[in-house]
Amino acid sequence: MKARAHIALPIVASIFSLIGLAFVVGTLSRVRDLDQLHRLLSYDYMSFLDSQADGAIGSIASDFFTGIALILVGSIFFTKIEKTSQPARVVAAILFVLVALSLAYACSNLRVGIKPY
Known part of the structure; x- marks a missing residue:
């Protein structure tokens, strides 16, 4: 690799990783119980109505x-x-x-036609 690539690649990789880590930690810090974690990993919060439900962790x-x-x-x-x-x-x-695994779980447990929480 060129000298610029040796410098730029770790910087770009670090920026992507730190922004992603901030999103993940920000979301997990708002999870209050195991039910919310289960709903997060099974894509139950992906609809607009679910994110506005009482006790939901919102758009994050x-x-x-x-x-x-x-x-x-x-x-x-x-x-x-x-x-x-x-x-x-x-x-x-x-x-x-x-x-x-979370995609496979979400596909096997569809919520089509079920009212949000």
Whole structure:
């Protein structure tokens, strides 16, 4: 890699990861009980009505998966750096599994026609 790429790549990867981490931590800090965490991971907060329901964690719930995606992009950039390649691959694999499992759960438990909470 060129000298500029050696400097720019970690900076870009860090920016993506930190913004994503801020979204994820911001969402998880507003979760008050396990029911809200379950509803967040099963995409129950993705509709507008659900986010306005009493006790909901609001529009920041949709930022949770945006944050996961940003952390994934950052970890993929980190795989190009020799020193951080292995931990970045582990983080990316864990996040891909989290998204895959939550999507599979959401698809197997559809809420079509059910009124929001």
